[in-house]
Amino acid sequence: GIVLGADTRATEGPIVADKNCEKIHYITDNIRCCGAGTAADTEYTTALVSSNMELHALSTGRTPRVVTAMTMLKQMLFRYQGHIGAALVLAGVDATGPHLFTIHPHGSTDKLPYVTMGSGSLAAMARDDALALVKAAISAGIFNDLGSGSNVDACIITADHTEMLRNVEMPNVRVQKERTYTFRKGTTAWTKESVRNLVVSEQVTPVGDAMDTT
Amino acid sequence: MESSYRIVPANANKSASVQDTANSLGLHDTLRYGPRSLAAEVQTESNLRNRLENWEATQDNTRLTLQRSTYGLHAPMRLLMERKIVTQGTNPFTAAMSPSNLHLDILMGRDNALEPADVFLGMESGPSLDIHEELRKRNM
Numbered sequence: 290g291i292v293l294g295a296d297t298r299a300t301e302g303p304i305v306a307d308k309n310c311e312k313i314h315y316i317t318d319n320i321r322c323c324g325a326g327t328a329a330d331t332e333y334t335t336a337l338v339s340s341n342m343e344l345h346a347l348s349t350g351r352t353p354r355v356v357t358a359m360t361m362l363k364q365m366l367f368r369y370q371g372h373i374g375a376a377l378v379l380a381g382v383d384a385t386g387p388h389l390f391t392i393h394p395h396g397s398t399d400k401l402p403y404v405t406m407g408s409g410s411l412a413a414m415a416r417d418d419a420l421a422l423v424k425a426a427i428s429a430g431i432f433n434d435l436g437s438g439s440n441v442d443a444c445i446i447t448a449d450h451t452e453m454l455r456n457v458e459m460p461n462v463r464v465q466k467e468r469t470y471t472f473r474k475g476t477t478a479w480t481k482e483s484v485r486n487l488v489v490s491e492q493v494t495p496v497g498d499a500m501d502t503t
Numbered sequence: 504m505e506s507s508y509r510i511v512p513a514n515a516n517k518s519a520s521v522q523d524t525a526n527s528l529g530l531h532d533t534l535r536y537g538p539r540s541l542a543a544e545v546q547t548e549s550n551l552r553n554r555l556e557n558w559e560a561t562q563d564n565t566r567l568t569l570q571r572s573t574y575g576l577h578a579p580m581r582l583l584m585e586r587k588i589v590t591q592g593t594n595p596f597t598a599a600m601s602p603s604n605l606h607l608d609i610l611m612g613r614d615n616a617l618e619p620a621d622v623f624l625g626m627e628s629g630p631s632l633d634i635h636e637e638l639r640k641r642n643m
Contacts, residue, residue: 340617348615368558370551 290416290447291380291387294423295323296431297456298438308439309456317342317353318451320381321444322362326394327374334375338362355381355388359398367396382446416445424458431460504567504579512557519544563611586610 299307314322314335320342324331338361346353359379366373377392391399423443430437441458444451519541526532531539567579589606608614 337617337619337622341615344615344617368555370554372551 290419290445291382291389292416292419292423293321293323293378293380293444293446294427295442296427296437297440297442298431298436299328300436305438311442311455313442313444313453315339316358316379316381317346319352319383319446320355320358320379321446321451321453322358322380323378325376325378330373330375331377334362334365334373335377338365352383354383354385355379355390359390359392362392363396363398366392366394371395380446382448387446387448420445420457428458428460504564504583506568506571508565508568509561510565512554512561514550515553517545517548582610 293313295312297307297309297312298305299310310328312323312325312331314324314332316322316335316339322335322338324335338358341361342353342358345357358381362377362379366375371394374394375392376394379388379390379392381388389401391401420443424441427437427441427443431439431441439459439461440456441460443454443457445454446452521529521531521541524531524536524539526535533539567582570578570582586607589610590604605614
């Protein structure tokens with residue numbers, strides 16, 4: 290099987306745009322893709338490839354293979370000469386076994402036993418050991434890198450089952466505020482109070498002549 | 504079909520011409536197509552647009568050339584004949600009436616794939632109501 294992990298921070302320059310975004314994208318039931326780089330590019334590219342993989346699977350009548358998705362992605366990214374900023378880690382288990390690929394924005398791919406991408410970290414390898422390793426690796430990225438943060442997502446893909454663990458670890462929960470900051474009623478005085486009555490009167494005015502039935 | 508094994512479209516020799524936006528007076532038709540500066544186009548445009556526009560055509564050409572060298576001259580000819588049959592020249596209004604040709608999609612191998620063009624709005628400006636213009640462009 291394969292374990293994928295990702296953090297959940299989306300940044301816009303120095304600002305955190307989304308504290309809990311989903312970086313593990315769905316390609317097919319047995320294939321998932323982690324995306325680093327420009328969020329819009331990764332989301333759109335993975336959505337397009339997911340649709341094409343489904344059509345392809347219906348056309349061939351077989352469960353889709355990871356290399357098919359990899360080929361579709363690399364050919365598309367090469368065509369755009371790197372202007373699509375999507376660095377992807379594609380992983381899945383198909384009829385030929387578990388596979389893990391990285392795809393860089395210009396279209397080059399690598400096949401590796403374990404790999405990291407972006408400023409976060411993703412890995413593959415026994416299940417709980419692998420999950421613990423992935424969580425430790427992503428946590429290292431979350432705490433030591435400004436571009437990663439918030440929570441850890443993980444996805445465990447095996448030959449017959451895919452398990453998506455959203456927010457499997459949340460090491461950055463905001464502390465409860467020490468005081469309540471709401472204003473009690475009566476803090477400020479008011480000079481005028483008017484309640485608008487929403488029930489309005491109705492008046493029917495016939496327009497023109499009565500119905501002409503000649 | 505040119506006999507070429509190119510996988511990637513060639514970097515186009517940059518040329519800009521008024522011909523594609525000219526009106527009957529021979530000059531760029533600003534009222535219809537908007538402002539245009541040939542000098543700016545030649546200097547600033549990158550190869551990406553040309554590459555993306557010619558991608559499918561170049562790949563298809565490579566496939567046909569490989570088939571010509573593998574199976575003989577008849578192979579690409581038959582395929583091109585089938586495509587021509589399917590986009591019969593008897594109907595010059597197909598672009599206006601229905602831009603999707605299922606038979607052509609099957610022959611070109613696009614019947615089980617989606618492109619961004621299928622997802623986003625297809626036609627930039629609805630069906631052109633000027634049939635004379637369409638016929639003139641086709642005959643040019």
